[in-house]
Amino acid sequence: MTLLNTKEDVLKSSPVARYQKIRSKIDLRSKISKNIFLLGLLFFAFIVLYPLYWMFISSFKSYDEIYNNVWSLPSVWHFENYITAWSQGISSYFFNSLFVTILTILLVVLIGSMAAYSLSRYKTKWINVALIFIIGGLMMNPQVALIPLFEILTWMNLINTHWALILTYVAYRLPLSIILIRAFFLSIPKELEESAIIDGCSEFGIYYRIYLPLSIPILITTVVLTAYFAWNEFLFSTVFIDSSALKTIPSGLMGFRDALRTDWGVLLAGMVIASIPMIILLILLQKYLVRGLSEGSVKG
Amino acid sequence: MLKRIKLVPMLFLLPTLLFLGVFVYIPIVQNFFNSFFDFSVFSQTKEFIGFRYFKELFEDKILMTSFANNIKYAVISVIFQVFFALILATILEDKLFRRIAPTLRVIYFIPVMISISVIALLFSFIYNPQMGLLNSFLELIGLESLAKPWLGNATTAIYAVIAMSQWQSVGFITMLFIVAIQKIPKDLYEAADIDGAGRIRMFFNITVPQVKETMFVNVLITVTGSMLVFNEPYILTNGGPGISSMTLSVHMYQLGFIKDNMGYASAVATLIFVVTAIFALIQIKVSGTGKDE
Numbered sequence: 001m002t003l004l005n006t007k008e009d010v011l012k013s014s015p016v017a018r019y020q021k022i023r024s025k026i027d028l029r030s031k032i033s034k035n036i037f038l039l040g041l042l043f044f045a046f047i048v049l050y051p052l053y054w055m056f057i058s059s060f061k062s063y064d065e066i067y068n069n070v071w072s073l074p075s076v077w078h079f080e081n082y083i084t085a086w087s088q089g090i091s092s093y094f095f096n097s098l099f100v101t102i103l104t105i106l107l108v109v110l111i112g113s114m115a116a117y118s119l120s121r122y123k124t125k126w127i128n129v130a131l132i133f134i135i136g137g138l139m140m141n142p143q144v145a146l147i148p149l150f151e152i153l154t155w156m157n158l159i160n161t162h163w164a165l166i167l168t169y170v171a172y173r174l175p176l177s178i179i180l181i182r183a184f185f186l187s188i189p190k191e192l193e194e195s196a197i198i199d200g201c202s203e204f205g206i207y208y209r210i211y212l213p214l215s216i217p218i219l220i221t222t223v224v225l226t227a228y229f230a231w232n233e234f235l236f237s238t239v240f241i242d243s244s245a246l247k248t249i250p251s252g253l254m255g256f257r258d259a260l261r262t263d264w265g266v267l268l269a270g271m272v273i274a275s276i277p278m279i280i281l282l283i284l285l286q287k288y289l290v291r292g293l294s295e296g297s298v299k300g
Numbered sequence: 301m302l303k304r305i306k307l308v309p310m311l312f313l314l315p316t317l318l319f320l321g322v323f324v325y326i327p328i329v330q331n332f333f334n335s336f337f338d339f340s341v342f343s344q345t346k347e348f349i350g351f352r353y354f355k356e357l358f359e360d361k362i363l364m365t366s367f368a369n370n371i372k373y374a375v376i377s378v379i380f381q382v383f384f385a386l387i388l389a390t391i392l393e394d395k396l397f398r399r400i401a402p403t404l405r406v407i408y409f410i411p412v413m414i415s416i417s418v419i420a421l422l423f424s425f426i427y428n429p430q431m432g433l434l435n436s437f438l439e440l441i442g443l444e445s446l447a448k449p450w451l452g453n454a455t456t457a458i459y460a461v462i463a464m465s466q467w468q469s470v471g472f473i474t475m476l477f478i479v480a481i482q483k484i485p486k487d488l489y490e491a492a493d494i495d496g497a498g499r500i501r502m503f504f505n506i507t508v509p510q511v512k513e514t515m516f517v518n519v520l521i522t523v524t525g526s527m528l529v530f531n532e533p534y535i536l537t538n539g540g541p542g543i544s545s546m547t548l549s550v551h552m553y554q555l556g557f558i559k560d561n562m563g564y565a566s567a568v569a570t571l572i573f574v575v576t577a578i579f580a581l582i583q584i585k586v587s588g589t590g591k592d593e
Binding site: 037048052054055067070071111133135137141143144145148151170171178203207234250251267281283290291293 | 308309310312313315316317319320322323324325326327328330331334341388391392394396397400404406407408409410411413414415416417418421422423425426430431432433436467471472475476479480528530531535549552553556557562565566569570572573576577580581584
């Protein structure tokens, strides 16, 4: 049966048959377009995944194989690339990143939630000024502050220490984190704190016993966003840290490349190790990350 | 009692104000003043030279190339990230793909999560003239005439850098659009469906007007990001070959930390600040950040 009946055919048939014919025509059309779109989506997924797949597979290859057999699977799986990468520097970058990231997270969550608490609970002229000051911080970007920060950190004797990174990361993450946490704090019903005050709870107690426990979801969002930023930050870690022993993963990888020259398999293994924590974080906590990104609408 | 209540909010705000003051606001102001001085990292003194560096900005060939590259970056990123991402998000959110969409969303988002230095090193393999994936692929499909040293060629370098950025960031903007589309009331689409509207009409008459605000914010995020771009060109090409893939931030970095001309670098930074602050102000205004809701 052909799809395109002649006009007479259609007119001769019963209304039900006519309806079914039109229906099946529409179904077929939408099926074809569905498949075209599906192919497009899968093709794009392939473009995203293939380079990452290539990075993973090639990290098990020798230099000769990466160079000569670009597309093939490794003939011999060089698992030792990972051991070499780890022992030749990645482990130290990894733990430096871990240290810097964890301290940044702790400070951002603690200081940020305290500020958000003040901003959401009190309404005075000065609180408004502080709020504008903090929102204004969103407009400032690290590039513009780079040279003065270098001077200030030199003056503080912090160049070439992890604190140069931690303190600046905290400062640049606070505005967005505070705005997110404050919005959440504002939604906490006032009755809760009123009854707490009647029960004799102190100001600090309300913050610590009521606001913080109720806000776990937004605090997780803040943790994920801060982790994402601190783990991947490149400019400050390149400029403020000189010593290879103190470098974090993003800047460390650059030195790694220069030191290795042709040991591409080892470099690729290092790149894979550097990416794994964030991919795990994404898969475990994607809903928190997405909420933070969309509510903050600020590029990391 | 009264005193204690007033003290607590200020105490709670104090660390934040200190952090922002010392590491965000003072540097921005100091940068502005620095651009009137001539100094180097090693010199103890700064020599006042007035507006000389601001005048030099207008005659700086590297700066002009950089600025043009930033603009190229912005235009391509807006087309690709904002428009392509909106279409991608619309298709993903269509009920036809309800089952596969969550998996695809995560896949598209993976590059966003990976450190830019890993991405840039990966792309230096992809663009490698001898063994790179891109040239090998062109050879595979019989287009080896198109193969070139993508990063070593002055005309293609900046586009190769921009292409990598799109590959990494499109998932990010797509995710913002998905969140916006999910907030659109479902009955709008149902009503349109009953009226017999096709998907394309629904896209233009419902989706686009409903996500207009998100779209505008995404344009601003993308443009601001393009004006600041540093990591991608710095790692992939270091602004080269020659000055063909320079951006404002790379220029500033090289002036300050390679050529040790801190004063002039500060003038470039001031220019970056002015350009981005305008976009940031509009963004804060539009997105209503800090509004009580």
